[in-house]
Amino acid sequence: MSLTIGDLSKATNTKVETVRYYERIGLLPKPPRTSGNYRNYGEAELGRLSFVRRARDLGFSLDQVRALLSLSDDRDCDCAGIDRIANEHLGEVDRKIADLKALRRELKAVIDSCDGGTVAECRIIEALAPRG
């Protein structure tokens, strides 16, 4: 199995530039090159990139992905570390949802207070302005 960067990017739904970016920041190892200096990937790299993409889709930061990768390489290690990262991330997601809901409530209130007319009468602007 020999894949070009384009093959890999299609297979993982990742832009080519993103693959190179991941390599540059050390998230993916530098692959061997062909005689024409093309990156030459195999099954292992495909798996690793899929892992990265899946974790990213679940909202893990690149640093968290890096940590997950290095933990997952140690097959005999306790999986508590992995659990910790995942739960920490879950907490972040919960906080974000709560924040957005609060924001939504406030925004909705601002919008609902306005029933048209000119800008001078607009409650949205009034609600945004401090004392005016």
Next chain:
Amino acid sequence: MSLTIGDLSKATNTKVETVRYYERIGLLPKPPRTSGNYRNYGEAELGRLSFVRRARDLGFSLDQVRALLSLSDDRDCDCAGIDRIANEHLGEVDRKIADLKALRRELKAVIDSCDGGTVAECRIIEALAPRG
């Protein structure tokens, strides 16, 4: 009323650098300067920056804030444009909440599938990895 950039930044809970940044990108007008080349703000600038911050807190993008500002300057104009921007933003917020909830469900499922053990047995890693 004569305010330094520091006064303004305290009054609006904005970092000094951020105020200068807003000026640089044209969100705030360039204020007059003192003889010592300090920015010299008044009531109007305080109001405008408060508006910007409030809108930002509600999650409007800088472009949206810019639009809101220019609409709000036209006091005789219909406020439909303002309503449109606000509702468009509400839609974005709703989409974000929905996306995060979906993500949360998936993440939770991944986490719940694991009941400890070594990394080799860890369902979190398994759920992230593609085939293997």
Next chain:
DNA sequence: CTTGACCCTATAGGGGCTACAGCCTTTATG
């Protein structure tokens, strides 16, 4: 008269890509 708090500009960095520009290599077609 000096200390320290504040101000000034200009520039770089962050996260996580994305998008060029300006080349070289491979593959498909005439």
Next chain:
DNA sequence: CATAAAGGCTGTAGCCCCTATAGGGTCAAG
């Protein structure tokens, strides 16, 4: 076999929205 299109390569700049320096100048208090 020649060529053109598609894809690869490096390097760098841009996106959003600030934030954080470095290296200076100004001002009020002691």
